[in-house]
Amino acid sequence: MSGIISYGAYVPIWRLNRDFIGAAWGRASFGGERSVANNDEDTVTMAVEAVLDCLAGFDRDSVDGLYFASTTPPFKEKQCASMVAAAADLRPDIITADFGNSLRAGTSAFRAALDAINGGSAENIIVVASDCRLGYPRSDYEQHFGDAAVALLISKKGKPIANVKASNTISNEMYDVWRLDKDTFVQSWEDRFIMEHGYTENMTKTITGLLKKLNLTPAAIARAALYGPNARTQQQLARQVGFDPKTQLQDLLAANLGVCGCAHALILLVSALEEAKGGDNLLMASYGDGSDAFLIEVTAEVDKVKAGRRGIKGFLASKLPLPTYERYLSYRGILEPQPGEAFRLFPSASVSWRERNWSLRFHGSKCRSCGLVTFPIQRICYQCQSKDDFEEVRLSDKKAKIFTFSLDNLAGRSDDPVIPQIVIESDLEKARIYSIMTDCDPKLIKIDMPVEMTFRRIYEGGGMYNYFWKCRPVR
């Protein structure tokens, strides 16, 4: 039987105070704040972050599958899982698959990973769910939604921190919340209808069905990690199925994160794991075109994993305030920013492919003769001139510090007019890396400041999104 052996998460650093949204539209604020992905982030880059958090302390070569789930992937045709796997520097001979189109995509991927492992197709699969859904400006959804990613490493081997004991599922066809293939913003039918015959009805069926299957009463559940479109509806459901919202219900994180699409049920599971102790029974349920429910039993191993990762708790604590609502509109592409200074070199599919080991996997070269580490990969050693005598070393997971910097006012787009140009010195053999800094207050940048690497979308050109690594202050 397969179990969860690690978890990870990612929440963008930017938070938007909901009062700004209310003030912009002359309507009530729902209070608290929501996360907002930066203008160089999308569901792929956020997924990479969550995967790296999840794999901290694990051998990346042991992973033989990556499932990516999102309702907001950056591509309609082209796999995201393959790019996340490459950026996470996983082996090429692994199973990759994308799950999408439904708020249940996250738990669908989770179930598929369990099945693949139980069926013998793989031993270790990482499931990552990542979403950046957009509500119409002024809509409730705009305030309710947040952006985040979550990852779970599922394994037949290793010491599980939690075991999946049973599951229950229902498929339900209805237009309740949806986006057509051409839609940017989430559409929905009348709230009362979709709550009654959509969310509440289906969630109730899977949750009560699951408890019945296992012959458990709601009281046997230490924490219920229940997806909900908003906190009030989630709490109503919890009461209806017999959970005490105060003691048993995992907080929806509406006040400080927002509801993060198909990632959210798994986010709540990770939140529950962060607080769980050995022997706890967790019930996770997702909603979207039906419902999935899982009974998960926590083991004592959970404490060992907690320390080594940031998770939801760690990333929620590390934040910067978005100064305005307009900044949110621009970061999320709802307002079009004025581009920075023109590009002179456009992306090339063949160049990106040829250079994938340094541009995606972020490998440098380490000379076998003299030990010098250089980035990008150099065939001839800068120091001793030895030719083709190097091994590739991964720099994405190494910390670094700033060697020199400048704050460029020419290159940036109008919503981020200052681009910090940075030369960093890696903790790995002092390799020098030229980088742009993101997620920072440029005024605080100084020489010797510690930084870490983060995978980002660099720009759009030639019909492609171009991805690369940036640095940021250590979160």
Add this chain to the structure above:
Amino acid sequence: MESIKDKVAIVGMGCTKFGERWNSGLDDLAIEAAYEAYEDAGISPKDIQACWFGTVTAPATGIGGTHAANSLKLRIPITRVENWCITGHEALRNACFGIASGMYDVVLALGVEKLKDTGFPGLGTGRGMGPVLEARRTSPGSFSLIATRYFYTYNLSPEEGKKTIGKIAVKNHNNGSMSPKAHFRNKITLEQVMNAPIIAWPLGLFDCCGNSDGAAAAILVPASQAKKFRADPVYIKGLGQSFDPLLPHARPNFDWVNWDALQNSSQQAYEQAGIKNPREELDIAEVHDCFTITELAIYENFGFSAKGRAKEDIDAGFFELTGGLPVNADGGLKCFGHPVGASGLRMTYEVYKQIQGKAQLPERQLKDVKLGLSHTFGGPPQVSAVAILGRELDKSKAKAK
């Protein structure tokens, strides 16, 4: 390895007015510079046997010598050269080799750049290393990295550092104000420099050179033939050029203060010219002040100032027109402007004119200029070129023959 010293002479030069030449295209600029050079050398276009044509951005790369041939109606070998900001020097250097080899008797070195047809004020981003690595690198963003590290290395507060390099801008604007062909001819104060908008911290508006249109040209002949063309030819005394083996951003252990390309290129040229102490022996230097910090780095890497002590020389006015070694007497890139492919030849034009005593206005003519240097530094930066020019043939060498 033989020295280039006293093998080649410049017998004519031309330089356009630099600036926003909205009414002039690449071809117009080429014609303007070349015909001034023909006239200065007293030759006809038919006398030219080969041409080295330097241009970087405009209108496209990969189109060879077409613009030189079409504009000047040349029916001779034309080679286009392009090497970052040292392109003008590359035209000069390769033309010198054409003469020194004995292959040609009269050649044209031409540098032209039309920057103001791009629709934006800078050189653009994403040039050089690859589609992703340099996606947001601009020239000011790159050269500011030098300033930040220099201030840190030598313990200058940002304010002290900015004041130090700001004085270079004040000097170059003062020089440019007297320079009829310069793009900018306004004097500025240190206060203006300090209060100017930031382009790429720590560099402000007045730390950055002009983005200009312009062209410059030189007519080269064997040194032995030079006096047949004119009484006051100027002789090539040394030519240096060097790359660094990696972009500074990626060079392991690089201190961002000691620039190998600068040191190597100047040393090559000094050795050929027989210069032991450039600070004392040179009468003028036209160096690559694309940004004020670059000029400071050049002082220290060319042996004009001791390491970490350029500030003392700047404060003492050593590089001003009245100082021990006037630098960028024509206003430099800062004020004369920086049409990339033309700059190396424009700087050489200033040294040539100063040696001949023909600086356009008497108030800017330096006294008794015997030996001068022109220099460009290009890339992010990564490559440097130096030319040393002299008034006299080395008689001791002639006698030895």
